[in-house]
Amino acid sequence: DAGVTQSPTHLIKTRGQHVTLRCSPISGHKSVSWYQQVLGQGPQFIFQYYEKEERGRGNFPDRFSARQFPNYSSELNVNALLLGDSALYLCASSSILTSGSYNEQFFGPGTRLTVL
Amino acid sequence: TQLLEQSPQFLSIQEGENLTVYCNSSSVFSSLQWYRQEPGEGPVLLVTVVTGGEVKKLKRLTFQFGDARKDSSLHITAAQPGDTGLYLCAVSPQTGANNLFFGTGTRLTVIP
Numbered sequence: 001d002a003g004v005t006q007s008p009t010h011l012i013k014t015r016g017q018h019v020t021l022r023c024s025p026i027s028g029h030k031s032v033s034w035y036q037q038v039l040g041q042g043p044q045f046i047f048q049y050y051e052k053e054e055r056g057r058g059n060f061p062d063r064f065s066a067r068q069f070p071n072y073s074s075e076l077n078v079n080a081l082l083l084g085d086s087a088l089y090l091c092a093s094s095s096i097l098t099s100g101s102y103n104e105q106f107f108g109p110g111t112r113l114t115v116l
Numbered sequence: 117t118q119l120l121e122q123s124p125q126f127l128s129i130q131e132g133e134n135l136t137v138y139c140n141s142s143s144v145f146s147s148l149q150w151y152r153q154e155p156g157e158g159p160v161l162l163v164t165v166v167t168g169g170e171v172k173k174l175k176r177l178t179f180q181f182g183d184a185r186k187d188s189s190l191h192i193t194a195a196q197p198g199d200t201g202l203y204l205c206a207v208s209p210q211t212g213a214n215n216l217f218f219g220t221g222t223r224l225t226v227i228p
């Protein structure tokens with residue numbers, strides 16, 4: 001079975017531009033979460049979607065938005081890019097929504113975004 | 117302030133040595149997870165600990181959850197170059213959702 005896939009793998013943009021990142025969850029998984037990982041730090045939660053609805057939002061500005069499609073794939077959009085948006089953007093999928101001791105999230109390889 | 121503090125931040129050791137990395141917080145958690153992330157990849161779950169004082173072993177890796185469920189440690193015996201990576205602890209701070217809050221990470225390098 002394929003794992004979580006993300007596209008593109010690398011992306012270079014300039015300040016002020018817009019970017020769309022894509023994620024396909026593991027087959028059968030209905031929950032998708034997005035994380036930002038700045039170099040040298042742990043991932044930071046941005047959004048969670050379940051059954052096409054936003055179920056959680058981290059402390060990120062409104063320039064960040066996301067959506068989930070009927071096939072459970074997801075897009076993360078970032079407008080008006082800043083230099084500080086340069087990071088590895090990770091997508092994770094899980095089969096259920098609620099928190100729990102054995103609720104494992106499976107991460108994709110990430111999209112490396114560089115803003116110049 | 118960080119919810120989860122990991123130490124050390126960086127660790128470089130020779131193959132065959134033992135090491136311990138720590139994950140500390142002032143908050144109590146119902147469970148805690150450890151992940152390993154290799155360059156160019158996303159984090160991969162190693163273990164979930166749920167009971168205060170719990171010890172779990174995964175081959176040469178030993179994980180312990182503190183009695184008060186505020187801290188955890190990861191001990192690696194006879195480290196190998198394949199153990200090189202970023203070790204992250206994580207918790208789920210919100211009820212009703214399964215988003216993760218990650219620690220600051222420990223970057224381990226095992227030198228052959």
